[in-house]
Amino acid sequence: MPSLGRLHLITDTRPGRDPLTVLRAVLPVAHAELVVQVRVEDTATDREAYDLARRVVALCAPYGVPCLVNDRLHVALAAGAAGGHVGAADLPVEAARRVLGPDAVLGATAREPVSAVAAVEAGASYLGVGPCHATTTKDGLPPAIGAAGVRAVVEAVNVPVIAIGGVTAEGVPALRVAGAYGVAVVGALSGAADPARAAAELLRGLSC
Ligand SMILES: Cc1ncc(COP(=O)(O)OP(=O)(O)O)c(N)n1
Numbered sequence: 001m002p003s004l005g006r007l008h009l010i011t012d013t014r015p016g017r018d019p020l021t022v023l024r025a026v027l028p029v030a031h032a033e034l035v036v037q038v039r040v041e042d043t044a045t046d047r048e049a050y051d052l053a054r055r056v057v058a059l060c061a062p063y064g065v066p067c068l069v070n071d072r073l074h075v076a077l078a079a080g081a082a083g084g085h086v087g088a089a090d091l092p093v094e095a096a097r098r099v100l101g102p103d104a105v106l107g108a109t110a111r112e113p114v115s116a117v118a119a120v121e122a123g124a125s126y127l128g129v130g131p132c133h134a135t136t137t138k139d140g141l142p143p144a145i146g147a148a149g150v151r152a153v154v155e156a157v158n159v160p161v162i163a164i165g166g167v168t169a170e171g172v173p174a175l176r177v178a179g180a181y182g183v184a185v186v187g188a189l190s191g192a193a194d195p196a197r198a199a200a201e202l203l204r205g206l207s208c
Pocket residue numbers: 008037039070071085086087088089090107108109127128129138162164184
């Protein structure tokens with residue numbers, strides 16, 4: 001499996017957001033370290049998810065950037081994505097691995113060491129760990145775990161840990177010190193006035 005990028009751009013499909021414009025801006029700056037995760041609202045249809053995933057796959061292909069699909073693994077397969085990401089409400093990791101096959105990238109959400117170890121044993125190739133900080137992007141999350149919570153997971157597993165939740169360029173160094181391999185962001189790129197510049201700032205922190 002090729003090495004994983006350290007900057008995971010998660011698509012923002014909330015009303016008023018423009019995920020493809022953000023992606024077009026970020027790709028030339030971050031391609032060597034970029035992973036794109038297609039994440040749509042729960043209310044989106046599979047057709048909408050598929051259409052977005054196809055467009056993201058096509059935009060990413062010339063840059064060699066992998067596209068993952070959140071939750072909907074049939075969409076990942078149909079769109080020719082490199083893999084998927086699952087959490088507690090999705091297919092179990094072991095079933096997701098069977099669906100995607102042995103070579104796919106498979107991310108799993110883990111918030112503490114015990115479930116992290118179980119996810120890796122079940123076939124996760126990286127872990128999304130958070131929420132690191134408060135975020136307004138997603139409702140219903142448990143309390144933030146901070147850099148210390150990330151470190152606890154890092155020390156328990158031997159796969160890349162991708163820190164998520166309220167991640168900003170300013171917060172990246174502390175997460176790297178805690179052992180995070182990379183970060184996943186929605187708002188830090190989607191909400192930026194200049195997404196290319198925001199990506200460069202995130203990458204600066206990740207390169208330390
Ligand atoms: C990199 C990364 N980490 C965590 C998540 C969250 O996944 P999940 O817990 O399944 O929640 P939803 O994103 O499906 O709402 C993620 N998507 N990516």
